[in-house]
Amino acid sequence: MAMTDEERFRFDLAGFLIRPAILQPDEVAEIVDQIDRIHHAPESLPPEHRAMPGGPASRLIDHPKVIDVLHEIISPDIRMEGTFCVWRTKGQSAGGLHGGGPQQVDPIFGYRFQNGRIHAGMVRVVFELTDVRKNDGATCFIVGSHKANFPMHAAHMSLEDGERSPFLLSYECPAGSAIFFTENLCHAGPVWQRDTPRVAVLNAYSHLATHWHRLRIPPEVMAALPREKQAYFREPWIADFRTSPATINTTERFLDNDELPIDTNTKP
Template sequence: MVKYSDKYFVFDKDLGRPQLPEETAYAKANSIGRPVVELTEEQRYSFDLRGWLLVENVLSDDEIAVAKEHITRLHRAPDSLSEHQRSSMAGVCEDLIDHPLVVGFMNEFVYHPFTDGSKTPPLGNQSCYGFRMEMSFSQYREAGDGKFGPHNGNGMMRVPGDHHTYHAFPGQVHTCLTRALWELNPVAEGQGGTLFVSGSHKAAFTGPQSLRTIDSPFWESYSCPAGSVLFFTEAVTHSSSVWAMDTPRIAIFNSYNSIGSKWHNWDPHPELLAQMPPMRQTMFRPVYVGGNVIDEASA
């Protein structure tokens, strides 16, 4: 398996010399001590090829049940929750934001361990994540809810500051705004899951007008069991669709970004943030690059 530091093709502030960070720049365990799960070669290739990646059966039955209960309560009886718990990343759902597979994915595709030349250590270590949490929301959709609304695409052609970007070099990829979508109920293909135009994150041409209709053959979707996670770059053309299943769509959309980038005017409730493990809190530190790392000794 190719390790992160074996394939790096990014310049630091050193006259164009490639940056070769140590493995210690990448978290090996998450904030509650669970070992990080690295992507397989097939998963990495599939995401780069299509702009989205589905990983099935990530959560146990017990994890699914308690997460569904929280999201259902959040939508149907929000007043039964304290103010800081009225969030798709509160309660039992908090552990999903730095799930071991999520950390492995973000280490691969979102995190770049810049060091500000030789002045500072890399942006991540064993107590500090090298990526940030952008925002989180949930969906509870009954049959007939939702609509078709295609957007984004052409991520390789977007300018800095857009954040809906996708850049690729030999053996290395960087995506800015990126989602981890947790499906907490089963999804059948063509019945209301998220739609994608695979490969459009790298498209050089404007999408054809036919993409404005859901019947276009370019649109792809998926089926999956409950407890699956779907990663996708916001640079890929995608859309919601009308939910058509008998059971509701119960889903969590967690968004991530690089340390120096912020698209949404969003921050977690201060009380929710304060009760998180210290390492998890590092995903919500101020947004800048140079020296923006929590030292392991002080974490």
């Protein structure tokens, strides 16, 4: 168990958790440069670095301080579900509050606590690559809404100044921090308020047995990843009973056999 008691308590209580400054400044700078070029001069990058999670950003796929949390709150068997990056300038936003409450996008996103441990469905990991201060407009959350028993109430869904729910929380953190949240938590990407852009990578993970979003990762980006990182995009299943004993879809099996398929967006 790699999470501290306090981290576990916080994630369960609020639905999100911050691990501050888990990236070194040079790692942050390299990924910021990549995202800058992706948005403003993609041809200055090799094709396999022109989209997430390729190039310098591939470091984030299996960052040990992220994976240990995911193993505990999702499962030891996880896959990467999706990834995108933002270069968000002042005035831009991702949209309003969504998620939370009992109805859920689908029960597969559900947040449960059972047998002494957390079982989160899809989990988003936001890497903030610029310093974030209070009220800058980073991702915000209605705390506890991942466990809410009543539907989200209209009186708590505003992002307007003076009309915000007292339960709407955001965060401040240094560049290089990771924020984890269950996708069943009500959240929003509000209007960015700073002159310097918000640069962030938003990755999503889920249980190895599930697959919600079809991948949009360009094949050349996927093909250039090392096999250990491609393992996060292996087929979504646990056991194959066509063999006896059953074959288990482990990372080790994937690494031992280069023929095993990677999920790409070339399939119809």
